[in-house]
Structure formats: C-alpha cells, structure tokens
Amino acid sequence: MRLQCDVEVVNRALPALGLRSTGRSRRALLSIGTHADRSSPSSCRYLLICTARDRSGSRYKLKDNIEKFFSWFVEEGKATVRLKEPAIDICLSKADSSSLKSFLSAARLAHRGSDTDSLPLSSLGPARARDVEKPKKKLSILSKKDYPLTSSFPHSLEQLQVSYCRLTRVDLRMLSLRALRRLDLSNNHIKKLPSTIGDLSCLAELILHNNHLESFSDGLCSSSLQTSLQHLDLSQNQLQVLPARFCQLQQLVNLKLDQNKLLRLPFHIGRLSKLRFLSAAHNQLTVLPASFRKLCLENLDLFENPFTQANALEHTIRLTFPLRLQELASRAVVELRIPHGPHSVPLHLCHELDFSKACDCGRACVDSYIQTAVSFNLHLVSHTVVLVDNMGGTEAPVQKHFCSLVCYCEFMDSCVQHDLR
Template identity: 30%
Template sequence: MRILCQAAQSVRNERGNHATRKPAKASVNLFEKDGAGYLVVHTEKSKGKGEKFALKANLNRCLAKFVHEGKLTIEFKEPSVNIMISKADPGQLKKLLSAIKTSFEGKTLVGVGVLTSATNKPVKIGKTTKINILSRDDYKTKLSKKSGIPAELEEFRCHGIGMKQIDMRLFKLRHLSVLDMTRNNLTTLNPKLFQLRLKALILSDNKLDERAFSKLKSSPIAESLQKLDLSVNKLHSLPSLCHFLKLSSLIIDKNIITRLPTRLPSTLTSLSARENKICFTEFPRFHKFINLNLSDNPFSMLHKFKVDTSKIPVSRTLAQVAAAKILKHKLQINPRKVPPTLNNLLESIRFCPCGEPLSDRKRMFLSGYDVRKYTSDKDTVAPMANNFVIPQIEFCCSNECFVKFSSTLQFEEDPPEPNSEDGMVVD
C-alpha cells in the first residue's frame, strides 16, 4: 500500500523545541526487513530510497484525532522527529495506523496487505494540477518532451514568453479548466481550443482580431466557459456570445470595438469594455449587471445622426417571426441544429424597452441609458466624465411603446459650448 499525501517533518531537540520543514507532496509506504517493520517517506526532493524509520518499539505516540480528515502525526523516538501527514485518503490512513500499531508490537505485517515490494522512490508523487510558465527556461523545463504535460492538469498559465501558438498538447487534456496566455504574440487560434470545456479563458495582451474567433460559435466551450478575457487585442467587433450558458464575466478593455452585441448571455453579470471606440449601446433594458465599466469610450452618437426608419416599408420573413417567437416563449434550442439564417437572427435580434423581442426595426429613437439603474455595484464608474447617462439606440414593438418610451427615455444632449474669444461671447 502506498499513500499519496502531504508530509512535513519536525525535528525535536532536548529543550522540546521543533524545527519544521514545509509540507511537500509525499508518498508513504511500509516494508519489512528481517522481520522488522519500517515506515518510508518519499518526497519530491528525496534521493534514492527516501527516509526510513524503524517501527518496532520506536514510537512515542501517534496523534490520530483527525485521521478521518486525512491527518496523522507520528512521533518517533529515534531519530527524534515527528512525521505529520495530511491530505491523505482517510481509509488508507486508518489501515496505515493499524499496521503501525501491529509493527510497533513486534508482530509481522506479512499477509495484512499493507506492505510494498519495492522501496524505490515512485516515478511520480501526487498530481500536478497547475503549471505556471513565466520564462522560456520554465517552458523547456516543465514541458519538455521527456516530462510531457500531465493528463490531470487543470490550470495552465503561460505569461510573456512570446508564444505565437498554443501548445497542441493542451488540446488533449480532459480536465483543463483554466487557460491563461497573457502577454504573448498570438494572432490566430486553433479551432481545437474551442472544443475544450474550459471555465476560464484569458487571452489578454495578444494580437488577436475577430477572425481568430470565427469557429467559436456553437462550440463545446460555450457550455462551460464562465470567464473570458480578451482585453488589449485588436478586436473591431465581438464574436457571438449569446449561446454561452454560464458566461458571467467578460473583459474586452483596450480594443477597437465600435459596437457591443445586441443580445448578451443571460448569465453575464460583469462586463468591462474600457478604452474602446463605442459610440452608443443597445442593451436590453431587462438585463441587469453587477459590474459594468464603459469608461473612456467616445459615446458620440447624437440625435442628428439617427436614421428615420418610420417610413421604410417592412416585410417580415418567416425566420424573423420564428426568432421573435423563440425568444418570447424562452424556448431552448441547440444552435447546431437550426438553420444558419435563424441562428443569425437569434444572435442579432433587438428588444423593445418593454422586453418584447422584435421581428422588425421600424420604430427607432435615441434614448439615455443610465448605467447606475442597471448595475448593483455602488462604485460604478461614470462612462462619460461625471455623466452616468450614455446614448442608446432603441427600437419599439408598437406605436404605443414608441410614444411611451420616446418621451420617458429620450436622450438629452449636452448643449453646445459657445464660441468665445478673450472672454467675450461671439454670436
């Protein structure tokens, strides 16, 4: 029996003081030689056969109060050390404790099923679930062809080493949940990336544009991703994210984005789009945020730039009517099983301020969107200097809604500043 755990060693002196080593990943096992039992502790830094401790009449006590939590402390007489085991399997630890007691009494452990035939250090101790790469040397050492990438890896972070592509070996990992490629030179993304069921994807400070995400739509990653960071890239627009089922945090700061999507994932509660080129928003009025940061955008949309759509003849297609009905009745659909035309309409559909999905865009006006009313964060940043109200394009489902909301939500433009020269107002 070999127990994978964390182990720390404390050396006792005559005065009762302890010098304790930091806990490390370890492997603990028992073996017998000439009828005497021994406890062997291997750590990642152990050399040869690890540290061996005799058990027969060589124990002061075993502190087993928290063995059900995977913790056990063994006090040896010679040498004067304490072995502190933690993060072990409680069932295995109880068997080990029973075997230690048997061996302490001088009885054999043969036939008990706890002895190991080999005393050499195991090839691998514990599981490697996280890897952080901060330099080229790190990359060569931790991801060499000899060591490979651990199959159980859950988090991979690679910062600032100029990577132009994501390592293909990562696409084979079933347990990978966090991928962080901050400050590299990525310009394209392998479509296999979107087949991973990640919880967090961080691609900040690279050279990605919207073409890199052409295969993102309806991919398996949409079912699991909770955080997406695309800040400091070269995005002019965002990929469709409305089919993402768990996305709660989206960071797109410092890009060249001019418009935000008209339809957002219902789970999205945190959006940061600082320092882009956004002139107006089109958020559904029923969508509430916890954090919303739109600071340092121009928001230059004015009433005079608005197009009058009231006299444009509109003929609704069957797909437009179907898209509106799907959203109105909140029907769950698989985007991979519906026609592309319907999919595109579902992604770009607008909502009336009353919440009704629109199958046409006939009644339009420029409204004011007060970010404080749609966020729960008391420290919300004002998007326009000290002004919390930004221009938003609205479409209405009926003449009644148009009359009602165009009067109550109308965007109030700041009056133009008078021309002045030497302190005198010029007509």
C-alpha cells in the same frame, strides 16, 4: 506503493516533557516496501518518509506496528497514521484523496502482514529532488529559448504566463493543468483558441492581449468558463464580432476588447450582471446594443469609436402586416422562455431567437420590428467614463426596438413632448 503529500511527524512523548511540536509539515514522498537488506525477513514491511532535507528518508516498521488510522478527513486529502513504536503520529495532508485511500489500504495490509502478491510494494531507495520539492504553483516563460520542448509543465501550476514566445497555437500540454486559475498567453501569434480551454474548470483569468485572434468560439461560451471566468483580456487582436452566446460568461467582472475591429458589442451584453470594468476603445463601433442600458459598471472606456449621431426620426422598419405565424410563434417562445435548440427547431431559427429584441412595452420581437437609435448618457451605467470622443462627450447612440407601430408612435409622442418642454 508511493504517495506524495505534506507530512508532519509528531512525537507523542513531547507533551509529557513539556514540549510542543513545531506544527510544520514538509513535502514528502512516502513509500511502502521491503527492507533493502536481503537478510531481513521477507514478511517485514516498512514505511519510508523522504523529504527535501533528508532524501534518504526515515524508515518505520509497519507489521503489527500501527495502533490506529485517523481517516475522517480523507476526502480532503488528510489522514493520520499512529504507530506503536516509536510513539509517533504521521500526519498527512494535501494529498490526492484517491491516492491517499489506496495508500492507507496498502498500509493496513502491511500492518496485517499480508502476502506480497496482495500488497503493492515499492523500492525503498532515496527520493529524487523533484519528488520532494514543494509543488510549483506559478511559472513565467518570457522568451522562446526558455520554452519547454521536451519537459512537461508542472501539474500543480495555478498561474502560467507564456509571452513573447511566438506561439501560433495553444500548447495542448497547458490544457491538462486542471488547477490553473490564471493563463496569460499575451504577445504571441495565436490565431485560434481550442475549445478544450473550456475544460479548465478553475480558470478565472484568461489574458490573450496582442495576438492574432479572429474569433471567439461558441463552444467556449458554453463551457465551464461560464462559472469560473472573471477576467478576460482580448485586446489588440483581429476580432470583428463576438458570438451571441458570449454573454453566458456571466461571472465576468473585467472585459478588455480594446484595439480590435469590432463592429458591434455582444447583443445581450446587459446580461453580464457582474461586469464592472469594460474597455472597448479603438474599435469600429457605430452604435451600442439595446441591452447596454442594463449594465452597472465602475469604469467604461469607449474612446475612439466612429459612433453615429443618434436621431430617433431615422429608423428601420421590418414590420409585416399581419405578423407572420413564424414571428408570432418565435415571440411566444421568447416570452414564455420555452427551451429550444437545434434538436427541436432549425438552426437558423435558433440564431434568430438568440438575437430576439425587447420592446419598450416589455414584449419580445424577433424578426419583425422597428429599430432606431437614441442618445444615451453613459454615466447612467458607469461611475467613471473615459471620453467617448475628442470633444469630451460622454454620450453614445444606443439601439431601441419596437414590436409594433403603436409602441413606436407612443415613443415618438414622448420625444416631441420632451422637446416642447
């Protein structure tokens, strides 16, 4: 039986001598097994503790020698084994909770002198260097020649950068790193992201700058990234659109979309309530979505986009008289927030519902509406605005939708009155 964890061996006689323990734990490999000397009784079991400083290890007898187990915090990977002779406490921490439970059970059996058949034993030899080294949390690979082809990535990694390695796809070995918080795959040739990236439940930063990405899948937007991802860099790729469900990534704080081929921003971008930094410079944006006005940003960069000149008189009418039954039902589904999906309504209707619009009056409109664009001062949604054009402007066109002719006429009347003033 073996266990990798941090260990501190505390001598209980120190306080009587006026001394204190160092309070420092070290990475160690613990093994339970028989004595290497064959002349020893077969029933004698030992605990071997190997560290980087002492890979041969220190051996402690277990049979009838454990005074007490302290396992109140075993779910947190912590426990203490108190030995009778010598009078020491073996304090364990940073262990896998399930492995720690198994190890304590094996130690209890060894203490009772259980038969070998019921006790999982290990050889009590010196530990390998990699077994007692501190878990590696950060790794950067910046050239193709340094990329590991035969060895795996350390499972303890929290930050991984693999850049300038000409990767054309994401290595599946990276997707088994469950502790990963930051993944930087910038400056490669990746064309598509696997949906299993969404299984990295701790991932807070995903850097994909300067690749060949052509899409960002719906699956990623519905994965555990919804609750973990805070920083997303998709700049310098080949993206034209982002999926309707992109705005389910509601923990996003920083979003970089510069130098793509984006024709529009995510339709419901206003739902990203935690977003503070947004850059989408050097794209093909002609107008901003209506929900853009709900954002509350610290920094906004929309430089070098071919925005059209906003004119409220230029409009698109998609109203039918009277409204079709499908439109009335769709509006009711949106306004009443009735759950829906491919299991209950046709897929094309799901798509239309995902892109439902909100009229100025507060009602919804799905496939029947009037659309126009108005000039919008970007300082209303961001403290700092990078110039939108070469003329120093900070205004851009934002879409507006109306559910009926009445709402549109009221809006036009208000525009006329404003101009008269």
